[in-house]
Structures are given as C-alpha cells and as structure tokens.
Amino acid sequence: MHSVQFTAQSSSDGIVERDFAVGDIPGVLWSPQAGSRRAPLVLMGHGGGTHKKWPGMVGRAHRLVTAGGFHVAVIDAPGHGERPRTPTDEREVAALRRAQETGEPVGPVVVRYNAHLAERAVPEWRTTLDALQRLPEIGAGGPVGYFGLNMATAIGVPLVAAEPRITAAVFGLHWPDALTEAAGRVTVPVQYALQWDDEHIPRASGLALFDAFASPEKTLHANSGPHKGLPRFEADSAIRFFARHLGALV
Amino acid sequence: MHSVQFTAQSSSDGIVERDFAVGDIPGVLWSPQAGSRRAPLVLMGHGGGTHKKWPGMVGRAHRLVTAGGFHVAVIDAPGHGERPRTPTDEREVAALRRAQETGEPVGPVVVRYNAHLAERAVPEWRTTLDALQRLPEIGAGGPVGYFGLNMATAIGVPLVAAEPRITAAVFGLHWPDALTEAAGRVTVPVQYALQWDDEHIPRASGLALFDAFASPEKTLHANSGPHKGLPRFEADSAIRFFARHLGALV
Numbered sequence: 001m002h003s004v005q006f007t008a009q010s011s012s013d014g015i016v017e018r019d020f021a022v023g024d025i026p027g028v029l030w031s032p033q034a035g036s037r038r039a040p041l042v043l044m045g046h047g048g049g050t051h052k053k054w055p056g057m058v059g060r061a062h063r064l065v066t067a068g069g070f071h072v073a074v075i076d077a078p079g080h081g082e083r084p085r086t087p088t089d090e091r092e093v094a095a096l097r098r099a100q101e102t103g104e105p106v107g108p109v110v111v112r113y114n115a116h117l118a119e120r121a122v123p124e125w126r127t128t129l130d131a132l133q134r135l136p137e138i139g140a141g142g143p144v145g146y147f148g149l150n151m152a153t154a155i156g157v158p159l160v161a162a163e164p165r166i167t168a169a170v171f172g173l174h175w176p177d178a179l180t181e182a183a184g185r186v187t188v189p190v191q192y193a194l195q196w197d198d199e200h201i202p203r204a205s206g207l208a209l210f211d212a213f214a215s216p217e218k219t220l221h222a223n224s225g226p227h228k229g230l231p232r233f234e235a236d237s238a239i240r241f242f243a244r245h246l247g248a249l250v
Numbered sequence: 251m252h253s254v255q256f257t258a259q260s261s262s263d264g265i266v267e268r269d270f271a272v273g274d275i276p277g278v279l280w281s282p283q284a285g286s287r288r289a290p291l292v293l294m295g296h297g298g299g300t301h302k303k304w305p306g307m308v309g310r311a312h313r314l315v316t317a318g319g320f321h322v323a324v325i326d327a328p329g330h331g332e333r334p335r336t337p338t339d340e341r342e343v344a345a346l347r348r349a350q351e352t353g354e355p356v357g358p359v360v361v362r363y364n365a366h367l368a369e370r371a372v373p374e375w376r377t378t379l380d381a382l383q384r385l386p387e388i389g390a391g392g393p394v395g396y397f398g399l400n401m402a403t404a405i406g407v408p409l410v411a412a413e414p415r416i417t418a419a420v421f422g423l424h425w426p427d428a429l430t431e432a433a434g435r436v437t438v439p440v441q442y443a444l445q446w447d448d449e450h451i452p453r454a455s456g457l458a459l460f461d462a463f464a465s466p467e468k469t470l471h472a473n474s475g476p477h478k479g480l481p482r483f484e485a486d487s488a489i490r491f492f493a494r495h496l497g498a499l500v
Contacts, residue, residue: 196460196461196468196470207457210446210472211446215474216474217474218446218473218474219471219472219473219474219481220446220470220471220472220473221469221470221471222460222469222470222472223468223469223470224465224466224467224468224469231469233490233494237487240483244483
C-alpha cells in the first residue's frame with residue numbers, strides 16, 4: 001500500500017502547494033492555508049498533451065481552493081508530464097500529429113488513445129485516492145469530486161463509474177464513442193460542458209454523451225464558440241456545482 | 251406619452267416594492283432600499299396563466315434585487331392578472347383547458363396563443379420601458395436586461411429582437427415554431443434554459459430554438475427533469491449572467 005510522499009512545498013496567497021508521489025505517480029496537492037482543517041477533495045485531471053501544473057490547471061486549482069475551500073489533487077496522466085512514454089504513447093502521439101498536419105479528423109485517434117490511457121489511469125487514480133484519504137486533512141469517508149475536461153473526461157467517466165467514493169463530477173468536451181457504456185453506470189450528479197460550435201466534436205456527439213449519463217441529476221452547459229473557447233466563467237460554475245454537492249465555503 | 255404612476259408602496263428586507271401603472275398596463279417595480287441610486291434594470295415576464303406577483307416572480311425579483319442590486323419590473327401580460335380578457339383570450343384559454351383534459355399535446359395551442367399575446371405585449375413592454383427610463387433611479391441609456399421563461403420567452407424573443415435598449419436576455423422552456431425568425435435577429439448575449447426530459451417540448455425543439463439565436467455569445471443550460479422541474483439554482487445563474495452583462499454588485 002503506497003502512501004503520499006511529499007517532495008516539495010510552497011505557499012502563497014493563502015494556498016499551500018505540495019508536490020507528491022504515490023509510488024511512481026507524480027502529483028500536486030493544493031490546499032487552503034489552514035492546512036489541518038478537513039475539507040472536501042476535488043480530483044482534477046489535465047487535458048491531452050499537458051500536465052499537472054499546466055497554467056489552466058493551476059488557475060482552476062487556485063479558484064477551487066480560494067473560492068471553494070477544497071483540497072485539489074492533480075496527477076500526471078500516463079505518458080504525460082514527468083511520466084515516461086511507452087511505445088504506444090509514441091505511436092499514438094505521432095498519429096495525432098500526422099492527423100493535425102494533414103487536416104484529417106483527429107477524433108478517431110483521440111478516442112482510441114484516450115481509451116487506452118483511461119485503462120492505465122483509472123487504477124492509478126484509485127491508488128492515489130487511497131493514499132490521499134490517509135492524510136489527516138482529507139480523511140477517509142469525506143466528500144470527493146472529480147473535475148476533468150477533454151482527455152480527463154475520457155479517464156474520468158470510467159473512473160467515476162468504478163469509484164463509489166466520488167460523489168459529483170464535472171466533465172466535458174469529448175466524443176461519446178468509447179464512453180457511452182461507462183456513462184450509463186454513472187449515477188452521481190454530473191455537470192457537462194460542450195462547445196456549440198466545436199470544430200472537432202460534432203454537436204450531436206456531445207449531446208449523446210450528456211444523454212448517456214444515468215445520473216438523475218445532470219446539467220449541460222453548452223456555450224457558443226469553438227473547441228478551445230470554453231468561457232472562463234465555467235470554472236466558477238464548476239466550483240458552485242461542487243459546493244452544492246460536496247459542501248463547502250461558497 | 252405615458253409616465254409611471256405609482257399606486258402603492260411597501261418595503262421589507264431592504265427591498266422597495268412599488269405597484270405602478272403605465273396607461274392601462276399594471277406593473278410592479280422592485281428596487282434596492284437605497285432608492286435613488288442608479289442601477290441596471292431587469293424586465294421580467296411571467297409565465298402563462300400567472301401574473302406579475304406570482305410567488306415565482308416575487309422570489310426571483312427579490313433575489314435579483316438583493317444579490318444583484320438591480321431594479322426589477324414585471325407587468326401583467328395581456329389577458330393575465332389585472333388585465334381584462336378579450337374573446338380571443340377566452341377562446342384560447344378554453345382550447346388549452348380542453349387539450350389538457352383530453353391529454354392532447356398542448357404545444358399547438360400554446361404556440362399559437364403565445365404568438366398572439368406577443369403581438370399585443372411587445373408594444374406594451376416598449377411603452378413601459380420608455381416610462382421606466384424617465385424615473386431618475388433608472389434613467390435613459392442605462393443597462394437593461396430581459397428575463398422570461400415559458401410564455402415570457404414567446405413575448406421576450408420578439409421584444410429583444412425589436413428593442414435595442416435591451417442588451418442581455420435569459421429565456422427558456424419554449425417551442426421554436428413562431429420564434430425562429432425573431433431569434434435570428436437577436437444578437438445580444440443570451441442564456442437559454444431547457445429541461446432535458448420535458449414532456450411537452452421535444453428536446454430537438456428546445457435545442458433548435460437555442461440554435462436559432464444569432465447572438466455570438468450564448469449559453470444553453472439543460473437540466474434533467476420534467477417541464478416544471480427547472481432547478482432553483484438557475485435563478486442564481488441568471489443573476490450572475492445579468493451581473494456579467496449589465497454590471498452589478500455580484
């Protein structure tokens with residue numbers, strides 16, 4: 001059984017940032033300055049081609065800590081950030097680059113590679129959650145949410161379907177193809193973001209994935225604009241969603 | 251040119267409520283207690299079969315005043331509240347009751363009657379706005395929003411299409427049939443609410459109306475549940491939308 005090994009710590013603006021490892025999984029935990037207070041935990045996944053400290057992750061994590069009072073944990077996905085790449089990773093990244101360069105649809109490559117990454121990432125998230133819940137400021141049995149768009153939806157949907165400790169989730173911006181079956185096993189409250197004018201994901205595909213969630217309580221936020229145009233106010237909306245379902249300061 | 255005639259005033263919890271008439275149009279204006287301070291105005295429409303002081307209207311108005319710092323004006327729609335009913339009103343209300351009693355779809359009656367009401371209501375709203383903007387605490391040239399679901403969307407879409415003083419609108423829960431053309435002339439930011447499991451309005455119809463808005467900036471909020479199941483947090487979401495676009499306290 002792995003425990004959380006903290007490797008670095010810094011703090012500013014009321015936020016404590018601690019790098020950690022759980023076995024060979026590198027992560028970062030952002031927490032309110034009042035470090036020993038119990039607070040809900042939000043697991044946050046990063047998008048494809050980025051990593052745990054990508055600026056978008058840091059920004060969302062800071063908002064979740066300061067506005068919501070949450071602990072926020074992000075780990076590097078397999079083949080991303082500090083993680084080594086396998087031959088499969090190299091092959092799929094090359095296939096994605098080729099599709100981008102030739103102007104072919106990226107969907108088939110992204111769907112296939114993300115499904116492969118999810119198989120590797122789901123057990124890693126569960127091991128990480130086991131270890132995080134042994135920290136006194138998180139604890140076992142406390143509320144846990146999951147927040148992940150793009151590739152982090154491909155990983156998060158099967159994770160939330162398998163993991164009863166996660167009781168609310170924000171997803172978005174993905175194809176339904178490899179996720180419909182797992183979405184049908186998700187019953188916790190879900191908020192789903194899609195871009196109405198997404199140039200990669202057909203509108204009907206985004207709507208189909210939202211429709212597939214079995215959750216009695218689910219909300220779709222569709223905004224005008226392209227794939228990368230998700231409005232910044234959706235991050236605040238996610239915080240309020242977690243505050244409603246996990247309980248927090250907001 | 252009609253001016254606002256105030257007919258009654260009361261106040262509680264930091265909110266001033268003033269009944270008014272503009273010609274033969276009865277309305278109510280809710281304002282922050284600090285009455286002479288200029289603040290954005292939200293015009294709010296009530297749903298079919300209700301009136302300007304229906305509990306849902308009062309509740310939303312109070313939230314808009316206390317959380318957003320707005321002035322909120324609601325008028326009785328033609329044939330509703332204190333307004334007399336014409337023979338057309340009587341005939342259409344009877345047709346609606348028959349459809350409800352026999353279990354036939356209400357959509358065709360509602361679409362037809364609401365389109366008729368909109369023709370009467372749009373000039374009334376514009377006259378009311380003229381008069382309200384001559385009040386010193388509102389003023390000409392200040393920000394104006396429109397908030398209306400159900401029948402108030404049927405009235406509001408052509409109103410916002412015609413009225414350049416309205417610069418942001420929240421709509422929802424209506425069929426597109428008689429509204430698509432006017433929605434194509436709406437270019438201000440729009441937030442649209444629909445119920446994913448609406449038993450009256452087919453899902454594709456709600457999505458088609460959202461799609462029809464020409465607004466470069468638009469957001470769809472689709473929630474699981476039946477026609478009358480709109481979650482209460484959507485009222486707070488509307489307040490934040492108006493705060494972003496009209497400027498306010500939030």
